[in-house]
Amino acid sequence: MCAYIYESIRHSNENRIKLFTASMDYSGFHWHHDYEIVLVLKGQIEIVENASELCLDEGNFLLLNSRAVHAIRRKTRDNLCLFLQISPELLGNTGSNFYYFYLNSRDASKEPGNGYAHYRRLLAKAGYENSLISPNKYRINAYIYTLLADLFDFAIYDIYQKGGLDSLDLDDVELFMQIVDYIQENCCSQDVLSEARKQLGLGEKTLYRFMKKYTGRSPKQFVLEHRINIAMNMLRNTKYSIPYIASYCGFNAENTFYRAFKQEAGITPGEYQKQNTDVKIDMEIKGYLPFHQEEARYLLKKYASEV
Numbered sequence: 001m002c003a004y005i006y007e008s009i010r011h012s013n014e015n016r017i018k019l020f021t022a023s024m025d026y027s028g029f030h031w032h033h034d035y036e037i038v039l040v041l042k043g044q045i046e047i048v049e050n051a052s053e054l055c056l057d058e059g060n061f062l063l064l065n066s067r068a069v070h071a072i073r074r075k076t077r078d079n080l081c082l083f084l085q086i087s088p089e090l091l092g093n094t095g096s097n098f099y100y101f102y103l104n105s106r107d108a109s110k111e112p113g114n115g116y117a118h119y120r121r122l123l124a125k126a127g128y129e130n131s132l133i134s135p136n137k138y139r140i141n142a143y144i145y146t147l148l149a150d151l152f153d154f155a156i157y158d159i160y161q162k163g164g165l166d167s168l169d170l171d172d173v174e175l176f177m178q179i180v181d182y183i184q185e186n187c188c189s190q191d192v193l194s195e196a197r198k199q200l201g202l203g204e205k206t207l208y209r210f211m212k213k214y215t216g217r218s219p220k221q222f223v224l225e226h227r228i229n230i231a232m233n234m235l236r237n238t239k240y241s242i243p244y245i246a247s248y249c250g251f252n253a254e255n256t257f258y259r260a261f262k263q264e265a266g267i268t269p270g271e272y273q274k275q276n277t278d279v280k281i282d283m284e285i286k287g288y289l290p291f292h293q294e295e296a297r298y299l300l301k302k303y304a305s306e307v
Contacts, residue, residue, distance in 0.1 A: 016087030021296045023289040026073040034085040036064040041299040043079030051216035063103035082127040101157040113154040122147040124303035188250040228264045235273040
Protein backbone atom coordinates (compact mmCIF):
# COMPACT_ATOMS: atom_id res chain seq x y z
CA MET A 1 0.00 0.00 0.00
CA CYS A 2 1.29 3.48 -0.86
CA ALA A 3 2.59 5.58 2.02
CA TYR A 4 0.21 8.43 1.34
CA ILE A 5 -2.92 6.26 1.65
CA TYR A 6 -2.38 6.06 5.40
CA GLU A 7 -0.92 9.37 6.56
CA SER A 8 1.35 9.06 9.56
CA ILE A 9 1.30 12.46 11.27
CA ARG A 10 4.30 13.70 13.19
CA HIS A 11 3.18 16.09 15.88
CA SER A 12 5.21 19.22 16.36
CA ASN A 13 5.32 19.12 20.15
CA GLU A 14 4.62 17.05 23.23
CA ASN A 15 0.98 18.12 23.20
CA ARG A 16 0.26 15.88 20.21
CA ILE A 17 -0.94 18.56 17.83
CA LYS A 18 0.21 19.80 14.44
CA LEU A 19 -0.69 23.30 13.23
CA PHE A 20 0.29 24.67 9.82
CA THR A 21 -0.85 26.75 6.86
CA ALA A 22 -0.79 25.50 3.26
CA SER A 23 -2.21 26.02 -0.20
CA MET A 24 -3.98 22.91 -1.53
CA ASP A 25 -3.69 21.15 -4.84
CA TYR A 26 -5.03 17.59 -4.41
CA SER A 27 -4.33 15.26 -1.51
CA GLY A 28 -5.72 12.02 -2.91
CA PHE A 29 -7.88 9.75 -0.72
CA HIS A 30 -6.20 8.98 2.58
CA TRP A 31 -6.87 8.57 6.28
CA HIS A 32 -5.11 9.10 9.59
CA HIS A 33 -5.80 8.55 13.26
CA ASP A 34 -5.78 12.27 14.02
CA TYR A 35 -8.79 14.54 14.09
CA GLU A 36 -8.30 17.37 11.62
CA ILE A 37 -9.85 20.83 11.41
CA VAL A 38 -9.51 22.68 8.10
CA LEU A 39 -10.15 26.44 8.00
CA VAL A 40 -10.21 28.11 4.58
CA LEU A 41 -8.50 31.50 4.73
CA LYS A 42 -8.73 32.30 1.02
CA GLY A 43 -10.30 30.81 -2.11
CA GLN A 44 -12.24 27.54 -2.24
CA ILE A 45 -11.50 23.87 -1.64
CA GLU A 46 -13.59 20.72 -1.88
CA ILE A 47 -13.51 17.97 0.73
CA VAL A 48 -14.82 14.51 -0.11
CA GLU A 49 -15.64 12.37 2.92
CA ASN A 50 -17.68 9.17 2.90
CA ALA A 51 -19.17 9.95 -0.52
CA SER A 52 -20.21 13.46 0.55
CA GLU A 53 -18.72 16.44 -1.27
CA LEU A 54 -18.45 19.72 0.60
CA CYS A 55 -17.26 22.97 -0.93
CA LEU A 56 -15.68 25.32 1.61
CA ASP A 57 -15.00 28.96 0.78
CA GLU A 58 -13.08 31.52 2.81
CA GLY A 59 -14.09 31.71 6.45
CA ASN A 60 -15.63 28.23 6.55
CA PHE A 61 -14.19 25.24 8.37
CA LEU A 62 -14.79 21.53 8.92
CA LEU A 63 -13.72 18.98 11.51
CA LEU A 64 -12.75 15.61 10.02
CA ASN A 65 -13.05 12.86 12.59
CA SER A 66 -10.42 10.26 13.37
CA ARG A 67 -10.05 7.56 10.68
CA ALA A 68 -12.27 9.41 8.22
CA VAL A 69 -11.40 8.47 4.63
CA HIS A 70 -11.19 11.77 2.76
CA ALA A 71 -9.63 13.75 -0.05
CA ILE A 72 -9.02 17.50 -0.32
CA ARG A 73 -8.71 19.32 -3.61
CA ARG A 74 -8.58 22.93 -4.72
CA LYS A 75 -11.60 24.55 -6.35
CA THR A 76 -9.61 27.71 -7.02
CA ARG A 77 -5.90 27.86 -7.79
CA ASP A 78 -5.39 30.71 -5.35
CA ASN A 79 -6.36 29.16 -2.00
CA LEU A 80 -4.95 29.14 1.50
CA CYS A 81 -5.94 26.94 4.43
CA LEU A 82 -5.10 26.46 8.10
CA PHE A 83 -4.82 22.86 9.29
CA LEU A 84 -5.04 21.70 12.90
CA GLN A 85 -4.33 18.00 13.44
CA ILE A 86 -5.04 16.56 16.88
CA SER A 87 -4.06 13.18 18.29
CA PRO A 88 -7.14 11.18 19.39
CA GLU A 89 -5.48 10.56 22.76
CA LEU A 90 -5.63 14.29 23.44
CA LEU A 91 -9.43 14.14 23.08
CA GLY A 92 -9.78 11.20 25.42
CA ASN A 93 -10.21 8.42 22.89
CA THR A 94 -9.38 5.13 24.59
CA GLY A 95 -9.84 1.49 23.79
CA SER A 96 -13.44 1.71 24.97
CA ASN A 97 -14.56 5.23 23.93
CA PHE A 98 -14.57 7.07 20.62
CA TYR A 99 -15.77 10.66 20.15
CA TYR A 100 -17.43 11.67 16.87
CA PHE A 101 -17.85 15.45 16.52
CA TYR A 102 -20.18 17.44 14.29
CA LEU A 103 -18.43 20.70 13.45
CA ASN A 104 -19.13 22.05 9.98
CA SER A 105 -19.63 25.80 9.63
CA ARG A 106 -21.76 25.21 6.52
CA ASP A 107 -24.33 23.29 8.59
CA ALA A 108 -26.55 25.70 10.53
CA SER A 109 -28.57 22.82 12.02
CA LYS A 110 -25.62 21.61 14.11
CA GLU A 111 -24.13 24.97 15.15
CA PRO A 112 -22.50 24.81 18.61
CA GLY A 113 -24.12 26.70 21.45
CA ASN A 114 -21.40 29.36 21.40
CA GLY A 115 -21.49 29.84 17.61
CA TYR A 116 -19.13 29.00 14.77
CA ALA A 117 -17.38 32.40 14.83
CA HIS A 118 -15.89 31.55 18.23
CA TYR A 119 -14.05 28.50 16.85
CA ARG A 120 -12.89 30.39 13.75
CA ARG A 121 -11.33 33.08 15.97
CA LEU A 122 -9.55 30.53 18.17
CA LEU A 123 -8.19 28.67 15.15
CA ALA A 124 -6.99 31.90 13.56
CA LYS A 125 -5.40 33.14 16.80
CA ALA A 126 -3.49 29.89 17.20
CA GLY A 127 -2.46 29.97 13.55
CA TYR A 128 -1.35 33.59 13.72
CA GLU A 129 0.75 33.04 16.83
CA ASN A 130 2.27 29.96 15.18
CA SER A 131 3.22 32.02 12.11
CA LEU A 132 5.36 34.49 14.07
CA ILE A 133 9.14 34.32 13.99
CA SER A 134 9.20 33.60 17.73
CA PRO A 135 5.83 32.01 18.56
CA ASN A 136 4.72 31.63 22.16
CA LYS A 137 3.91 27.93 22.50
CA TYR A 138 1.98 28.51 25.73
CA ARG A 139 -0.34 30.97 24.01
CA ILE A 140 -0.85 28.56 21.09
CA ASN A 141 -1.65 25.75 23.51
CA ALA A 142 -4.06 28.01 25.41
CA TYR A 143 -6.05 28.75 22.24
CA ILE A 144 -6.16 25.10 21.18
CA TYR A 145 -7.04 23.75 24.61
CA THR A 146 -9.82 26.33 24.89
CA LEU A 147 -11.12 25.18 21.52
CA LEU A 148 -11.07 21.53 22.61
CA ALA A 149 -12.77 22.31 25.93
CA ASP A 150 -15.49 24.23 24.11
CA LEU A 151 -16.02 21.34 21.70
CA PHE A 152 -17.03 19.19 24.65
CA ASP A 153 -19.06 21.94 26.34
CA PHE A 154 -20.95 23.38 23.36
CA ALA A 155 -20.58 21.27 20.19
CA ILE A 156 -22.68 18.28 19.19
CA TYR A 157 -20.91 14.93 19.40
CA ASP A 158 -21.58 11.23 19.88
CA ILE A 159 -19.73 8.79 22.10
CA TYR A 160 -19.31 5.27 20.75
CA GLN A 161 -18.34 2.37 22.92
CA LYS A 162 -15.91 -0.37 21.96
CA GLY A 163 -17.44 -2.30 19.10
CA GLY A 164 -19.23 0.82 17.88
CA LEU A 165 -17.96 3.32 15.33
CA ASP A 166 -14.33 2.80 16.29
CA SER A 167 -14.39 -0.72 14.88
CA LEU A 168 -17.26 -0.27 12.43
CA ASP A 169 -16.39 -1.17 8.84
CA LEU A 170 -12.63 -1.25 9.45
CA ASP A 171 -12.39 -4.29 7.15
CA ASP A 172 -14.32 -2.33 4.55
CA VAL A 173 -11.97 0.64 4.94
CA GLU A 174 -8.94 -1.62 4.51
CA LEU A 175 -10.41 -3.16 1.35
CA PHE A 176 -11.30 0.27 0.01
CA MET A 177 -7.73 1.42 0.57
CA GLN A 178 -6.45 -1.59 -1.36
CA ILE A 179 -8.80 -0.72 -4.23
CA VAL A 180 -7.72 2.93 -4.27
CA ASP A 181 -4.06 1.99 -3.99
CA TYR A 182 -4.27 -0.39 -6.95
CA ILE A 183 -6.21 2.05 -9.12
CA GLN A 184 -3.90 4.96 -8.32
CA GLU A 185 -0.82 2.86 -9.12
CA ASN A 186 -2.24 1.49 -12.38
CA CYS A 187 -4.86 4.00 -13.51
CA CYS A 188 -3.11 4.71 -16.84
CA SER A 189 -3.65 1.10 -17.90
CA GLN A 190 -6.53 0.69 -20.35
CA ASP A 191 -7.94 -2.28 -18.38
CA VAL A 192 -7.26 -1.01 -14.88
CA LEU A 193 -10.73 -1.80 -13.51
CA SER A 194 -10.89 -5.36 -14.76
CA GLU A 195 -7.30 -5.85 -13.58
CA ALA A 196 -8.22 -4.47 -10.14
CA ARG A 197 -11.14 -6.86 -9.85
CA LYS A 198 -8.92 -9.83 -10.73
CA GLN A 199 -6.10 -8.71 -8.44
CA LEU A 200 -8.39 -8.18 -5.43
CA GLY A 201 -10.90 -10.93 -6.16
CA LEU A 202 -13.89 -8.59 -6.49
CA GLY A 203 -17.01 -8.66 -8.61
CA GLU A 204 -18.03 -5.67 -10.69
CA LYS A 205 -20.92 -4.79 -8.35
CA THR A 206 -18.71 -5.04 -5.24
CA LEU A 207 -16.13 -2.70 -6.74
CA TYR A 208 -18.85 -0.23 -7.72
CA ARG A 209 -20.39 -0.38 -4.22
CA PHE A 210 -17.12 0.36 -2.44
CA MET A 211 -16.21 3.26 -4.70
CA LYS A 212 -19.64 4.87 -4.41
CA LYS A 213 -19.74 4.35 -0.64
CA TYR A 214 -16.43 6.07 0.10
CA THR A 215 -15.94 8.48 -2.80
CA GLY A 216 -19.41 9.16 -4.19
CA ARG A 217 -18.01 8.30 -7.61
CA SER A 218 -18.27 5.31 -9.89
CA PRO A 219 -15.04 3.40 -10.57
CA LYS A 220 -14.89 4.91 -14.09
CA GLN A 221 -15.30 8.45 -12.71
CA PHE A 222 -12.60 7.84 -10.10
CA VAL A 223 -10.15 6.54 -12.72
CA LEU A 224 -10.88 9.50 -15.00
CA GLU A 225 -10.30 12.05 -12.23
CA HIS A 226 -7.03 10.41 -11.21
CA ARG A 227 -5.82 10.34 -14.82
CA ILE A 228 -6.54 14.06 -15.08
CA ASN A 229 -4.61 14.69 -11.84
CA ILE A 230 -1.61 12.81 -13.25
CA ALA A 231 -1.89 14.87 -16.42
CA MET A 232 -1.95 18.09 -14.37
CA ASN A 233 1.25 17.07 -12.56
CA MET A 234 2.94 16.26 -15.87
CA LEU A 235 1.82 19.56 -17.43
CA ARG A 236 3.27 21.43 -14.44
CA ASN A 237 6.47 19.54 -13.92
CA THR A 238 7.62 18.09 -17.27
CA LYS A 239 8.25 19.28 -20.82
CA TYR A 240 6.37 16.42 -22.49
CA SER A 241 3.98 17.30 -25.30
CA ILE A 242 0.25 17.29 -24.67
CA PRO A 243 -0.35 14.35 -27.10
CA TYR A 244 2.29 12.32 -25.24
CA ILE A 245 0.72 13.16 -21.84
CA ALA A 246 -2.74 12.20 -23.14
CA SER A 247 -1.46 8.83 -24.34
CA TYR A 248 0.58 8.21 -21.19
CA CYS A 249 -2.48 8.87 -19.00
CA GLY A 250 -4.54 6.25 -20.80
CA PHE A 251 -6.56 8.34 -23.27
CA ASN A 252 -6.96 6.67 -26.66
CA ALA A 253 -7.83 9.90 -28.46
CA GLU A 254 -6.42 13.39 -27.94
CA ASN A 255 -9.84 15.04 -28.33
CA THR A 256 -11.21 12.77 -25.56
CA PHE A 257 -8.39 13.97 -23.31
CA TYR A 258 -9.07 17.63 -24.14
CA ARG A 259 -12.78 17.26 -23.42
CA ALA A 260 -12.27 15.40 -20.13
CA PHE A 261 -9.54 17.79 -19.00
CA LYS A 262 -11.59 20.91 -19.70
CA GLN A 263 -14.61 19.45 -17.91
CA GLU A 264 -12.47 18.75 -14.84
CA ALA A 265 -10.17 21.81 -14.80
CA GLY A 266 -12.36 24.38 -16.54
CA ILE A 267 -9.59 25.19 -19.04
CA THR A 268 -7.74 23.35 -21.81
CA PRO A 269 -4.49 21.44 -21.16
CA GLY A 270 -2.52 24.09 -23.05
CA GLU A 271 -4.01 26.91 -20.98
CA TYR A 272 -3.37 24.99 -17.75
CA GLN A 273 0.25 24.39 -18.73
CA LYS A 274 0.87 28.09 -19.38
CA GLN A 275 -0.73 29.12 -16.07
CA ASN A 276 1.07 26.56 -13.92
CA THR A 277 4.61 26.21 -15.26
CA ASP A 278 5.90 28.10 -12.19
CA VAL A 279 3.96 25.97 -9.68
CA LYS A 280 5.76 22.99 -8.18
CA ILE A 281 4.09 20.50 -5.88
CA ASP A 282 5.71 19.85 -2.51
CA MET A 283 6.01 16.07 -2.75
CA GLU A 284 7.24 15.74 0.84
CA ILE A 285 3.79 16.79 2.01
CA LYS A 286 1.43 15.32 -0.56
CA GLY A 287 -0.71 17.85 -2.40
CA TYR A 288 0.52 21.11 -0.83
CA LEU A 289 1.55 24.12 -2.90
CA PRO A 290 3.90 27.03 -2.13
CA PHE A 291 2.32 30.18 -0.66
CA HIS A 292 3.28 33.61 0.66
CA GLN A 293 3.84 33.60 4.43
CA GLU A 294 3.08 37.31 4.77
CA GLU A 295 -0.32 36.91 3.12
CA ALA A 296 -1.11 33.95 5.38
CA ARG A 297 -0.15 35.96 8.45
CA TYR A 298 -2.34 38.88 7.33
CA LEU A 299 -5.38 36.63 6.77
CA LEU A 300 -4.91 34.84 10.08
CA LYS A 301 -4.74 38.16 11.91
CA LYS A 302 -7.89 39.33 10.11
CA TYR A 303 -9.92 36.28 11.15
CA ALA A 304 -8.48 36.37 14.67
CA SER A 305 -9.71 39.97 15.07
CA GLU A 306 -13.24 39.47 13.75
CA VAL A 307 -16.04 40.01 16.23
